[in-house]
Amino acid sequence: METIPRTGTDRQMFDLFLQARVNHLFKARSANRDAEADLSRTESVFLSIEKALKIAEAEHSGLNTRMQDVLARGAISLGNATDEYLTREPADTIVQNQFDREIQIGQLRLEQLSLQINAFKFLRATLLSRFPDFFKTQILATNNARHSDTRSETY
Secondary structure, eight states, X not given: OOOOOOSHHHXXXXXXXXXXXXXXXXXXXXXXXXXXXXXXXXXHHHHHHHHHHHHHHHHHHHHHHHHHHHHHHHHHHHOSOTTHHHHOOHHHHHHHHHHXXXXXXXXXXXXXXXXXHHHHHHHHHHHHHHOHHHHHHHHHHHHHHHHHHHHHHHO
16 A cells, blocks of 8 residues: 655645645536436437437328328229229329339338337337436426326316
8 A cells, every 4th residue: 555655746746636625626526416417418318219209100100091091092993893904094004003102102111110110119218228217217207297287287
C-alpha cells in the first residue's frame, strides 16, 4: 500500500487534487441527478420506439383495410364462372392485371410493415430488459396517471 507522498512533484500533484476538492473546483453529481439523466435518455429512446411502432401499426391497419376492400372488389369483377376469362373483354383483362399488380405491391408492403412492427416490438422488449429501473418507473407513472384520472372523475 502506497502512502501519501511527502515531497517532490508527486506531493505537489497530490496537493493540487486536495485543493481542487477543497475549493470546489470539482464535485461529482448526486446519484439522484445521475439517475434522472439516465432515465431521461432511456425515455427518449423508448418514446421514439413507441412512436415508430404506433405509426407502423396504423399504416398496416389502414393498408390492410384497403387491401380487403380491393380483394372483395376484384373477386366481384372477376365473376364466378370457371370460363369467365375466355369471354372477358380485353379492357377488363387490363383492369384485372392492374388490380393484380396493385394487390401484389400492397401485400409486399404489408409483409414489410409486419417485419418492422416485430422489429420495433423486439427493440422495446430489449430496451425494457436492459433498463429494468426504467420499466418500473414507467409502470409507476402509468398507475399514477390512471389513479389521478379516476380521482378527478369522482370529485
